[in-house]
Amino acid sequence: MTALLEVSDLIKTYGTGEAATRVLRGLSLRLEAGEMAALLGPSGSGKSTLLTILGTLMKPTSGSYVMLGQDMIAADDRALTGFRNAHIGFVFQFHNLLPDFTALENVVFPTAVRDGRETPAARARGRDLLTRMGLAERIDFPTANLSGGQKQRVAVARALMNSPELVLADEPTGNLDRASAMQVMDLIGQINREEGTTFMISTHDEKIAAVCRRQIVVGDGVVTG
Amino acid sequence: MLYALKIATRYLTANKAQTALLVTGVAVGVFIFIFMSALIGGLAEFILSRTVGDLSHITIEAETDDPSLLISPEGHVLVVAERGRMRTATLSEAATWLPLIEAVPGVRAVSPQITGAGFLTRGAQTAQVSVTGVEPGRESAILDLAGYMVEGDVRLGSGLIVVGRDLADDLALSIGQTLRLESSDGVAAALTLGGIFKTGNGAIDGARTFVSLSTARTLFTMPQGVTRIEIKLGDLNAADATAVRIRALTGLDAVPWTDGAEQLMEALDAQAQTGYFLKTFALITIVIGVASALLLSTYRRRPEIGIMRAMGAGRGFVVFVFVTQGALIGLLGGIMGAVLGYLALLPFPSRDAFEAGTLPMDITQGSYGLAITLTVIGAILASILPARAAARVDPVTAIGQ
Numbered sequence: 244m245t246a247l248l249e250v251s252d253l254i255k256t257y258g259t260g261e262a263a264t265r266v267l268r269g270l271s272l273r274l275e276a277g278e279m280a281a282l283l284g285p286s287g288s289g290k291s292t293l294l295t296i297l298g299t300l301m302k303p304t305s306g307s308y309v310m311l312g313q314d315m316i317a318a319d320d321r322a323l324t325g326f327r328n329a330h331i332g333f334v335f336q337f338h339n340l341l342p343d344f345t346a347l348e349n350v351v352f353p354t355a356v357r358d359g360r361e362t363p364a365a366r367a368r369g370r371d372l373l374t375r376m377g378l379a380e381r382i383d384f385p386t387a388n389l390s391g392g393q394k395q396r397v398a399v400a401r402a403l404m405n406s407p408e409l410v411l412a413d414e415p416t417g418n419l420d421r422a423s424a425m426q427v428m429d430l431i432g433q434i435n436r437e438e439g440t441t442f443m444i445s446t447h448d449e450k451i452a453a454v455c456r457r458q459i460v461v462g463d464g465v466v467t468g
Numbered sequence: 469m470l471y472a473l474k475i476a477t478r479y480l481t482a483n484k485a486q487t488a489l490l491v492t493g494v495a496v497g498v499f500i501f502i503f504m505s506a507l508i509g510g511l512a513e514f515i516l517s518r519t520v521g522d523l524s525h526i527t528i529e530a531e532t533d534d535p536s537l538l539i540s541p542e543g544h545v546l547v548v549a550e551r552g553r554m555r556t557a558t559l560s561e562a563a564t565w566l567p568l569i570e571a572v573p574g575v576r577a578v579s580p581q582i583t584g585a586g587f588l589t590r591g592a593q594t595a596q597v598s599v600t601g602v603e604p605g606r607e608s609a610i611l612d613l614a615g616y617m618v619e620g621d622v623r624l625g626s627g628l629i630v631v632g633r634d635l636a637d638d639l640a641l642s643i644g645q646t647l648r649l650e651s652s653d654g655v656a657a658a659l660t661l662g663g664i665f666k667t668g669n670g671a672i673d674g675a676r677t678f679v680s681l682s683t684a685r686t687l688f689t690m691p692q693g694v695t696r697i698e699i700k701l702g703d704l705n706a707a708d709a710t711a712v713r714i715r716a717l718t719g720l721d722a723v724p725w726t727d728g729a730e731q732l733m734e735a736l737d738a739q740a741q742t743g744y745f746l747k748t749f750a751l752i753t754i755v756i757g758v759a760s761a762l763l764l765s766t767y768r769r770r771p772e773i774g775i776m777r778a779m780g781a782g783r784g785f786v787v788f789v790f791v792t793q794g795a796l797i798g799l800l801g802g803i804m805g806a807v808l809g810y811l812a813l814l815p816f817p818s819r820d821a822f823e824a825g826t827l828p829m830d831i832t833q834g835s836y837g838l839a840i841t842l843t844v845i846g847a848i849l850a851s852i853l854p855a856r857a858a859a860r861v862d863p864v865t866a867i868g869q
């Protein structure tokens with residue numbers, strides 16, 4: 244397998260002076276293409292911080308980050324915006340979907356914002372993805388009317404819209420019941436197997452983590468296992 | 469950016485009540501803008517038509533050819549030359565100038581006149597009058613004499629005279645009577661009273677008389693030429709420029725009505741300034757309203773903006789979404805305000821039928837296009853601050869909250 248991304252000696256300090264908290268303390272990590280990894284660790288250990296840095300939404304205080312052969316530290320906001328759009332998908336725990344838009348409109352967003360309009364091709368792919376997520380009946384539903392589990396499946400479909408190499412999910416099943424959580428994880432596992440998309444999923448749930456082939460444990464600001 | 473437009477439209481339609489309120493607020497500002505434009509414009513029109521409407525817009529008067537005073541270099545008056553009876557200044561070439569002046573763009577009517585003073589006598593009663601000799605057929609060229617007739621006919625055939633209501637009452641005149649008019653040059657004529665007019669202006673109704681140009685020639689012993697050429701324009705605001713043209717064209721001393729009307733112009737100017745002031749305030753209100761509403765919306769939608777940024781929407785896209793919202797609000801409010809303004813102005817009498825006691829609103833001076841344009845520009849400017857705030861939203865904190 245080839246390295247999808249590699250970070251080394253990541254340091255992240257929030258705040259300055261007295262209030263400064265060092266969350267990442269020289270963390271290094273390598274993800275291979277096609278991996279399905281769970282990110283574990285106690286609350287406050289820096290899982291979300293790491294995912295945010297890997298998602299290029301935030302820069303580390305120091306350290307290096309290379310993804311797909313490109314230096315993510317040196318790149319400017321414009322370059323990172325384009326990079327995220329093409330290569331990284333996100334699933335968050337809260338505030339995932341645009342509430343005033345339908346399920347399909349949410350799913351096609353990454354393609355539409357790239358093209359400047361919603362193309363018929365993008366809509367067709369969006370419908371396919373939603374159907375795959377078991378949401379064929381909910382394609383034109385306003386997202387406000389969807390259940391929690393349905394919303395997260397729409398979010399997964401949207402994360403896959405531009406066929407990214409990497410999908411980062413921060414506690415995607417955090418506020419779902421076990422059945423819904425497992426359904427979402429099954430779909431993620433299926434995509435990972437069929438398309439080779441790399442997933443990195445932070446969770447507190449051992450059963451969720453067990454679905455993943457690799458477990459990365461963070462503690463004291465470094466990878467401990 | 470079709471897609472940004474779609475998002476902006478959705479944001480506006482998602483909160484229909486809030487958007488409707490905002491658009492209505494903008495419309496009220498536009499309404500005030502249009503109402504003020506129509507009122508200030510109509511008022512100016514009204515005042516001008518009342519004060520200048522019956523006047524000549526450009527007047528050419530014969531120049532007195534001799535200096536009345538001869539003044540030494542030290543400032544002492546050496547000679548005072550009294551104007552002789554036969555030295556009345558004339559525009560002797562009037563006949564050649566008239567077609568030239570009539571061809572100047574913007575000139576609506578030209579009236580060559582012979583003016584002078586005289587005594588009007590009927591029986592034992594005599595009144596001092598001013599006499600204006602005008603060409604038959606051009607009686608109403610400057611003063612709308614035909615419109616002011618209350619008795620008889622305006623037509624000035626030879627041997628006919630038309631006088632004002634007050635003068636007719638003073639001398640107890642009635643149509644068809646024969647009157648004696650003796651000019652200041654001592655020539656007398658027997659004239660038949662053809663008509664009586666009433667302008668509402670005491671100075672005119674009490675002392676002005678009109679005769680035909682040929683009658684005036686006899687009265688003032690002026691076999692050719694005229695003493696005065698009065699010119700009416702289509703647009704009285706063009707008087708200054710047109711006077712300059714006529715001066716250049718003919719070499720005559722064409723004087724626009726604005727000369728000597730400085731006070732009136734100042735008053736109209738002050739009135740226009742008040743209008744600008746109020747209109748500016750209406751626009752500022754619109755800008756503040758739109759800016760605060762959009763700023764609030766930016767704040768409320770922070771998580772969504774964060775998601776869009778994470779999904780690969782650039783800062784420019786976010787700016788565009790919010791500026792487009794501002795522009796749409798401005799456009800909708802502008803059109804709504806313009807339509808409301810127009811409808812509200814419809815019941816007012818038209819500019820030709822202004823009546824004293826009512827607001828002289830001029831529906832044609834509502835500046836509808838300007839109001840809409842300025843509102844859209846104002847709303848776009850108002851949305852720049854919120855849009856920039858939106859573009860600066862940090863996706864991490866926005867999604868994390």
Ligand SMILES: Nc1ncnc2c1ncn2[C@@H]1O[C@H](COP(=O)(O)OP(=O)(O)OP(=O)(O)O)[C@@H](O)[C@H]1O
Pocket residue numbers: 257258264266284285286287288289290291292293
């Ligand atoms: N913007 C911030 N400013 C200051 N401190 C922060 C900020 N974000 C996170 N932290 C702190 O950094 C530490 C790591 O936070 P992070 O959210 O990465 O942990 P986590 O492993 O995701 O925790 P959880 O499992 O509860 O989600 C915490 O102590 C947190 O309080």
Ligand SMILES: [Mg+2]
Pocket residue numbers: 290291292413
């Ligand atoms: Mg977390």
